[in-house]
Amino acid sequence: MKVPFNDLSRSATGERVAIEAALARVVQSGWFVMGPEMKGFESELAEFVDARHAVGVANGTEALQLAIRAADRGRAGTVVTAANAGGYATVAARSAGCSVRYCDVDPDGFLLDPRRLAGQLDEDVTVVVVTHLYGRVANLAAIREVIEGRGIILVEDCAQAIGGWNSEGRAGGLADLATFSFYPTKNLGAIGDGGAIATSDDALADALRSLRQYGWTERYSVAIEGGINSRLDELQAAVLRTRMPLLEAGNARRRDIIRAYADAAPSSVRVLPADAGHAGHLAVVETDNPRMLADHLAEDGIQTAVHFPTPDYRQKAWQDLSFVSRMPVTEATVGRILSLPCYPELRDEEVRHVCERLAEYAG
Ligand SMILES: *Cc1c(COP(=O)(O)O)cnc(C)c1O
Numbered sequence: 001m002k003v004p005f006n007d008l009s010r011s012a013t014g015e016r017v018a019i020e021a022a023l024a025r026v027v028q029s030g031w032f033v034m035g036p037e038m039k040g041f042e043s044e045l046a047e048f049v050d051a052r053h054a055v056g057v058a059n060g061t062e063a064l065q066l067a068i069r070a071a072d073r074g075r076a077g078t079v080v081t082a083a084n085a086g087g088y089a090t091v092a093a094r095s096a097g098c099s100v101r102y103c104d105v106d107p108d109g110f111l112l113d114p115r116r117l118a119g120q121l122d123e124d125v126t127v128v129v130v131t132h133l134y135g136r137v138a139n140l141a142a143i144r145e146v147i148e149g150r151g152i153i154l155v156e157d158c159a160q161a162i163g164g165w166n167s168e169g170r171a172g173g174l175a176d177l178a179t180f181s182f183y184p185t186k187n188l189g190a191i192g193d194g195g196a197i198a199t200s201d202d203a204l205a206d207a208l209r210s211l212r213q214y215g216w217t218e219r220y221s222v223a224i225e226g227g228i229n230s231r232l233d234e235l236q237a238a239v240l241r242t243r244m245p246l247l248e249a250g251n252a253r254r255r256d257i258i259r260a261y262a263d264a265a266p267s268s269v270r271v272l273p274a275d276a277g278h279a280g281h282l283a284v285v286e287t288d289n290p291r292m293l294a295d296h297l298a299e300d301g302i303q304t305a306v307h308f309p310t311p312d313y314r315q316k317a318w319q320d321l322s323f324v325s326r327m328p329v330t331e332a333t334v335g336r337i338l339s340l341p342c343y344p345e346l347r348d349e350e351v352r353h354v355c356e357r358l359a360e361y362a363g
Contacts, residue, residue: 040237041238052200072098082111086308102330109134111138112128134284159179163251177201182195213230263355264359268362268363297340
């Protein structure tokens, strides 16, 4: 049996009729950019995450870039973030003209550790980006407590956690700004690229609507520096609207898969737990020799991946980062993780197959 790490044709085929109807609606309307589908999706997303505004953009990285730009307000300040979340926040911060500084993560869930954040703050810091990594919603109340009174803007990266929640509420409504990606493999995926930013701050929302379109306040009138062209197109917005109602059932299925893996795993493999509010984006395990586990599973046709193999501060392109403090947890975990197949269309027999092979792993 082959178990692919992802198979987007399954959802695309299953939802073909609805997707084609959405696409046909846009084609017939003749309105392809900044039209009623994007506006409709923006209000549905804002309502879903309990924010006053959502602003559709072209992808999740530009959502981060524009969120950082709107928050930094031209100060070229420092963005503090974790180094284990794929580098997107670093790409975005640098595109926004900011410096980056890293904060270590906690050993349980590998999210930015509020206990280590204070040591990274000074007057240069204008923005903190917290990623809800793998679908686990971070404790932003603890983060807010640390940054309180410093004028720092908090951004939550919800690219892996749409639909997730914690005791405070749903991801996307917990910080000053929240960013989303609708890359096809995300929990809410487009059939191409897409992204969005949510906020309940009217001024930030106005700035974002200008920044995503050249810095215009009205047509051909550029009022804000730093604008780009980053729009969510009508075709993608229409597809996202048809898929939005499926999101929560999909997330529940993802959580069930992660729990099945946790029940089956031997003591040498720790499956990162999926509690009730977990969005279940990735099924990540921690083990001494992830390569050996990957090879063991690959022998039985099971594909795996690593999220993510290289901390940002060790990326070749970013060796100018002048100062990186010790990151013991990031360093210790980066060579110990492996992601197993996890998506709603995974079949029961495939989940069982992964569980059986996992259970017999001796490593
Ligand atoms: C996918 C992802 C992004 C980037 O989204 P794109 O739409 O691919 O630009 C940002 N942050 C995280 C945590 C992601 O997983």
